[in-house]
Amino acid sequence: MVSAIEVRNLTKAYGELLAVNHINFSVSQGEIFGFLGPNGAGKTTTTRMLTCISTPTEGSAQIMGFDIQKQAFDAKEQMGVVTDISNVYLDLSAQENLIFTGKLYGLPKEKRLDKARELLEMFGLYDVRHESVKGFSGGMRRRLTIAMALVNDASVLFLDEPTTALDVQSVRVIHELIMKLNSSGTTIFLTTHNMTEASELCNRVAIISQGRIATIDTPERLKQAMDRVHSVEVVFDSSSSHLVKEMEELHGVRGVQKRGNKLRLLTLSPPEVLAGIFQFSERNNIRLLSVNTLSPSLEDVFLEMTGEEIVERPKGLGKMSGRRGPVGPRRSDH
Amino acid sequence: MQQGVRLDRLRKESARAWAIAWKDMRTYYLTPPSLMFGVLFPIALFFTFTVGRNLSSLQSLPILLSQTVFWASSTVGPVVIPLERRTKTFDRYLSAPMSLFSVLLGKTLAGIFFGLLVSIAPLLIGIFIFQAGVMNVIALALGIILSCFAFAAMGIMFASVPTESVGNIMMPLNFVRIPLLFISGVFIPIGELPLIGQVVACLSPLTHTLVLVRRGLGVESFNIPLEASIIALVVTSLLFLYLSFKFHESIKKRE
Ligand SMILES: Nc1ncnc2c1ncn2[C@@H]1O[C@H](COP(=O)(O)OP(=O)(O)OP(=O)(O)O)[C@@H](O)[C@H]1O
Ligand SMILES: [Mg+2]
Numbered sequence: 017m018v019s020a021i022e023v024r025n026l027t028k029a030y031g032e033l034l035a036v037n038h039i040n041f042s043v044s045q046g047e048i049f050g051f052l053g054p055n056g057a058g059k060t061t062t063t064r065m066l067t068c069i070s071t072p073t074e075g076s077a078q079i080m081g082f083d084i085q086k087q088a089f090d091a092k093e094q095m096g097v098v099t100d101i102s103n104v105y106l107d108l109s110a111q112e113n114l115i116f117t118g119k120l121y122g123l124p125k126e127k128r129l130d131k132a133r134e135l136l137e138m139f140g141l142y143d144v145r146h147e148s149v150k151g152f153s154g155g156m157r158r159r160l161t162i163a164m165a166l167v168n169d170a171s172v173l174f175l176d177e178p179t180t181a182l183d184v185q186s187v188r189v190i191h192e193l194i195m196k197l198n199s200s201g202t203t204i205f206l207t208t209h210n211m212t213e214a215s216e217l218c219n220r221v222a223i224i225s226q227g228r229i230a231t232i233d234t235p236e237r238l239k240q241a242m243d244r245v246h247s248v249e250v251v252f253d254s255s256s257s258h259l260v261k262e263m264e265e266l267h268g269v270r271g272v273q274k275r276g277n278k279l280r281l282l283t284l285s286p287p288e289v290l291a292g293i294f295q296f297s298e299r300n301n302i303r304l305l306s307v308n309t310l311s312p313s314l315e316d317v318f319l320e321m322t323g324e325e326i327v328e329r330p331k332g333l334g335k336m337s338g339r340r341g342p343v344g345p346r347r348s349d350h
Numbered sequence: 351m352q353q354g355v356r357l358d359r360l361r362k363e364s365a366r367a368w369a370i371a372w373k374d375m376r377t378y379y380l381t382p383p384s385l386m387f388g389v390l391f392p393i394a395l396f397f398t399f400t401v402g403r404n405l406s407s408l409q410s411l412p413i414l415l416s417q418t419v420f421w422a423s424s425t426v427g428p429v430v431i432p433l434e435r436r437t438k439t440f441d442r443y444l445s446a447p448m449s450l451f452s453v454l455l456g457k458t459l460a461g462i463f464f465g466l467l468v469s470i471a472p473l474l475i476g477i478f479i480f481q482a483g484v485m486n487v488i489a490l491a492l493g494i495i496l497s498c499f500a501f502a503a504m505g506i507m508f509a510s511v512p513t514e515s516v517g518n519i520m521m522p523l524n525f526v527r528i529p530l531l532f533i534s535g536v537f538i539p540i541g542e543l544p545l546i547g548q549v550v551a552c553l554s555p556l557t558h559t560l561v562l563v564r565r566g567l568g569v570e571s572f573n574i575p576l577e578a579s580i581i582a583l584v585v586t587s588l589l590f591l592y593l594s595f596k597f598h599e600s601i602k603k604r605e
Contacts, residue, residue, distance in 0.1 A: 030604075064605075067445040071602045089359065092447040103438035107377040119369035120446040122362050 018081040020045045020172050020203035021066065025075035028061050035061040037227035038075065043220075045080075045171075048194065048204040050218035050235070052211065054314055058227040059207045060100050063176045066205070067097045079172055093121075096170030098178050100207075102157040104149045110136060110160055111145040114167060121168035135163040138193075154181040162190065166197075173197065176207045191217060211314055215239045223318060230322050237321065245316040246309065248281045248289045253303035266292035282316065363452040370443065370456030375463055378430050383516055387425040389468055392417035399537060411476040412563040412571075413536055415469055415494065420556055423465030423498040424527065427457050427505035428519040436514035444602065454506055454594050461502025462495075469494055482567050489576055490566025496583035497559040503590035504555075510597030512605070530556050540572040555586045 021043040028036040036058040043049040053059050064070040066077055068088050077084045082091035105113050111132050118128035136142040139159040149157065158181045165173060175194070179187045194217055198204055208214050214221045215235040222232045252259060255277070263272045263281055268288035273280040283289045286309045297304045319325055378384055396414045405413075434440040443453040473494075476482040484490055508523040531537060533547060534556035540548055551557045557572070558579035564571035 064441075069441045069444045069602070070605050071599075073603070089447050089449065092445060095445065097442075097445045099438060099441055101438045103441060105373070105377070105439055106437060108373070116369065116373055117442075120366055120442070120448065122365065122447065 017045055019043060020080060021205060022078040026062065026065060026072055026077055027074035028065060029073045034227050039229050041222055041229060041232060043203060043205060045203050046201060047220065048198050048206060048218045050214035050221035051205065051207040051224060052209065052214045052221050053224035054209060057224045059224060060176055063174055063207055067095060067174050068092055094171045096165035096168060096173040098162050098165045098175045100176040102161040104157050104160050106150045109146050109148055110141050113149060113160060114164060117164045117167045131167055135166055139163045155183060155186055158182055159186065172203045172205065174205045209314060211238065211242060211317060230324065233321065241317045241320040242312045244284055245312040245320050246283055246286050248283060248286050249308045249310055250279050250293055251277055251305040253305050262296065266296065363448055366448040367452040367456035367459065370453060371459035374426065374430050374457065374460035378426060379464060381429065383429045384425055388422035388464055392421040407480040408482055409569055411482050412560055412567055412569055414472045415563050416536060416556060416559045418469040418472060419465045419494055419497040419559060420501050422468040423461045423501035424505035426461040426464045427502065427509040428523055429516055430457065431509035432514055432516050432519055450598055451595055454591060454598065457506050458502045458591065461505050462498040465498035465501065484566060485568030486566045489562045492580055493559055493562025493566055496580065496587065500555045500583050500587040500590065503587050503594065507590045507594040510594050512601045530554050535560050535572055555583055558582045
């Protein structure tokens with residue numbers, strides 16, 4: 017069976033910046049493929065190339081076997097696209113937006129209205145279907161954008177951070193929708209920087225950093241890494257330089273990072289560390305100003321999975337392209 | 351078989367181009383910038399050119415028609431495209447199953463119809479109220495339709511400047527549109543220009559608009575064979591469209 021998405025050496029250069037740097041991957045039909053990375057990693061740039069919005073500088077890709085450059089028409093017929101920004105026609109109503117999209121994808125006239133109606137109901141926009149989209153909230157626009165990507169019953173659906181701007185309730189609805197579409201055979205390419213989203217929905221997750229794919233792994237491995245890198249953030253009423261060392265010696269602490277007056281203790285078991293912190297504070301008579309447990313950050317998980325530090329690309333520094341961060345000096349053991 | 355596939359593709363592409371044109375017509379014709387540059391401007395300029403020049407209504411009509419097709423057609427693209435860039439809706443066309451060429455053709459069609467629409471009223475008033483006689487229907491019709499095509503494509507070409515603001519396109523566009531008025535026989539008869547001026551005039555599509563419309567209405571005009579003017583307008587239309595295509599393609603490479 018032909019791959020849903022096949023990417024070879026795909027590259028995008030903006031001047032000297034390699035926003036996407038010779039990446040390779042392949043997504044099978046029926047997969048939910050997660051594309052996870054920090055801001056500026058090149059996720060949107062990759063998606064824009066795959067959906068024919070921007071032309072690759074180098075390399076090639078196929079969607080359901082159709083080359084995105086040489087057979088663009090056929091490739092695009094296979095796709096549904098949700099871009100990172102909710103791009104709806106502000107001068108049209110919700111229903112007109114869907115009908116116009118239907119025309120662009122060649123739906124016959126009778127089917128356009130039925131489909132629009134079905135999607136408006138599905139996304140809770142039926143009651144406002146005749147209202148101009150100009151008055152829609154960010155979340156409503158997002159829902160309409162997703163609805164518009166479903167008009168043509170695409171076999172490959174590209175979603176670039178589909179759940180931004182949505183409330184918890186709507187996020188759940190979209191997640192359920194993704195699962196449902198997938199179980200009826202749609203391949204999903206899901207771009208996100210939300211690890212929980214990636215690990216819960218995807219069959220495989222690629223982690224992209226500075227234009228390169230650092231690793232492609234299972235969501236189980238991602239979850240394990242997430243479990244390993246909980247952290248506790250603590251602020252003491254003391255600026256003693258010994259604190260870092262003292263914290264490193266607490267039971268269950270795997271590493272300590274100092275950020276301003278905050279100390280971040282990496283751990284497998286936050287409760288154990290919390291107990292240790294309270295004991296330490298009492299025993300040494302150092303007052304605690306604040307204690308927080310933090311859910312794992314993408315940086316920590318990335319470090320855990322690849323042994324490399326994730327570096328957010330500074331804007332405008334072309335020369336940084338493709339360089340990977342050094343192995344983290346802040347890690348104390350494994 | 352192969353031909354069937356091709357015909358089917360052509361049918362799909364043109365239906366989608368038309369969908370774009372229709373949407374633009376419905377959404378943008380009545381917006382302030384379209385009305386200002388597409389309707390008010392040509393009428394204002396018409397009065398500037400004609401008042402006090404002692405022209406008969408028959409001599410004025412071609413000037414008015416040349417202004418409406420010129421300004422209205424070339425305005426739609428520069429109004430629509432930057433707005434669609436700003437809202438990122440232009441990206442939708444690129445990821446939809448249609449070629450870039452069809453997208454631009456759809457945008458051009460919206461300009462063509464705006465030019466036709468704005469020109470219909472003066473044409474009807476001229477014919478029915480001022481009794482302008484149509485001497486050569488084909489010259490008149492082709493003059494108006496092909497000019498709308500050429501100027502709409504010119505607008506699309508200028509709208510290839512990758513900007514999100516309408517002003518950034520109107521500025522350079524007017525920088526070209528206004529000088530064209532002076533070398534195209536609107537103001538100064540081409541016969542009175544020096545030879546170099548006459549050569550430049552022949553390169554301006556607006557010259558050919560006036561030649562065809564004047565001949566169509568039986569008004570004396572600069573002496574160019576009708577066929578030459580028709581070919582000139584067709585060639586400029588295709589050239590503008592081709593250049594727009596190339597510009598947009600290079601934007602896709604950069605963005
Ligand atoms: N049109 C452009 N011109 C120049 N540089 C660009 C352009 N688009 C993106 N970049 C740069 O390319 C890099 C990758 O950007 P991209 O938008 O793909 O990141 P992303 O992974 O989608 O990030 P985010 O999580 O913020 O959406 C960034 O450094 C960005 O500044
Ligand atoms: Mg992005």
